[in-house]
Amino acid sequence: MERIEHRACFGGWQDVYRHRSEVLGCDMTVGVYFPPQAEKGPCPVLYWLSGLTCTEQNFITKAGAQRYAAEHGIILVAPDTSPRGNDVADAEGYDLGKGAGFYVNATQEPWAKHYRMYDYIVDELPAWVEADPAASDARAISGHSMGGHGALTIALKNPGRYRSVSAFSPIVAPSQVPWGEKALAAYLGPDRAAWAQYDATELVKSATEKLPILIDQGQADEFLDAQLRPQLFQAACEAVDHPLLLRMQPGYDHSYYFIASFIGEHIAHHAAALRA
Numbered sequence: 001m002e003r004i005e006h007r008a009c010f011g012g013w014q015d016v017y018r019h020r021s022e023v024l025g026c027d028m029t030v031g032v033y034f035p036p037q038a039e040k041g042p043c044p045v046l047y048w049l050s051g052l053t054c055t056e057q058n059f060i061t062k063a064g065a066q067r068y069a070a071e072h073g074i075i076l077v078a079p080d081t082s083p084r085g086n087d088v089a090d091a092e093g094y095d096l097g098k099g100a101g102f103y104v105n106a107t108q109e110p111w112a113k114h115y116r117m118y119d120y121i122v123d124e125l126p127a128w129v130e131a132d133p134a135a136s137d138a139r140a141i142s143g144h145s146m147g148g149h150g151a152l153t154i155a156l157k158n159p160g161r162y163r164s165v166s167a168f169s170p171i172v173a174p175s176q177v178p179w180g181e182k183a184l185a186a187y188l189g190p191d192r193a194a195w196a197q198y199d200a201t202e203l204v205k206s207a208t209e210k211l212p213i214l215i216d217q218g219q220a221d222e223f224l225d226a227q228l229r230p231q232l233f234q235a236a237c238e239a240v241d242h243p244l245l246l247r248m249q250p251g252y253d254h255s256y257y258f259i260a261s262f263i264g265e266h267i268a269h270h271a272a273a274l275r276a
């Protein structure tokens, strides 16, 4: 493990690490923000999953989350969005391959060898983070777009593992939209039954834990109707009485300006659960 960035930020430290991932079979970069409270004892951790085309840099440089993490004493962990390296498979286009891991364990060639982002986020990354005495095992998860899909599906599939979950502009029904159909077909094959295990709108129907979900969605989001379709998830939640607060925010698009505008409220939402 190597620390490759170390910058003072709101009384704490914004670091970036490179570490070996055995699950992914490559080196990975991860942004970790340590709030000032981490110098005095273990702090809870919010895992942030970024969207298509992102690395760890997008969130740590654009969201402005560190100010709120410092207020609430929360460690922020922002991993890269796919395996990386010259021997890792890739594809034309921004929505498949590197930068587009979709937080699944691929079963199809040429992806299966490295594209195991689900196991990386659920198991390997927390084990690495929590080996640091500054981090406790109280976890929350959030993300944006493809990362919102990751946060929702991972929380729904792992009852008891996360104290809270939220998402910005998530892909809530990947089996029903072009981004998801392309990625799930490539990574999991043509059998749509396999896709359901990574589709929040399907998973919520049988969720055993009623973890309240906070979603913010911009009404001026350029991907809203074609790729995101939050109403599909809202209807599924209503059908099974799963607690969901879906906030449609007038004027906001899909960008990090939107995330920066509401990240403080999301971190307060997570802090209430993590510090309860």
Ligand SMILES: N[C@@H](CCC(=O)N[C@@H](CSC=O)C(=O)NCC(=O)O)C(=O)O
Pocket (backbone or CB within 6 Å): 050, 051, 052, 053, 054, 058, 062, 094, 144, 145, 146, 147, 254, 255, 256
């Ligand atoms: N038009 C873009 C499409 C990629 C894009 O918008 N990526 C979003 C996430 S979309 C869903 O996962 C993003 O977070 N971009 C990084 C940023 O800093 O804004 C393109 O063609 O690249």
